[in-house]
Amino acid sequence: MLAIFFKFGLWTSARWVVASVFSLVSALAIFANFGLILGARKNQNRESFIPLIGGLTGVIALVILPIAGAMKWVWIPLILDFTWLIAALTRLGWLLKISPNGK
Numbered sequence: 001m002l003a004i005f006f007k008f009g010l011w012t013s014a015r016w017v018v019a020s021v022f023s024l025v026s027a028l029a030i031f032a033n034f035g036l037i038l039g040a041r042k043n044q045n046r047e048s049f050i051p052l053i054g055g056l057t058g059v060i061a062l063v064i065l066p067i068a069g070a071m072k073w074v075w076i077p078l079i080l081d082f083t084w085l086i087a088a089l090t091r092l093g094w095l096l097k098i099s100p101n102g103k
Helices: 002-008 010-043 053-064 076-080 083-095
Strands: none
Touching: 010 053, 010 076, 010 083, 053 076
16 A cells, blocks of 8 residues: 555655545545435435535545546536536525415
């Protein structure tokens, strides 16, 4: 493990580690938000989720990642974590007093 740090340099290796942690947090947040939304649709429960955390941590991971073309793909995590759109539409429906079953 230490050989990796010395082979690529300490700064590059640290960037890989931090980008990996941010990527893991991003994936967990995106999947957790999808799970909460699907569970809320089935059970009609109101669960709390944090929109944009998965997308923003994914963007940070791609910015930190020491790969030459990674910056071209920073928009992908925000597209994958479209739970912010669902949250915005839900809040808009709540503000307009529109219920999901049309009553």
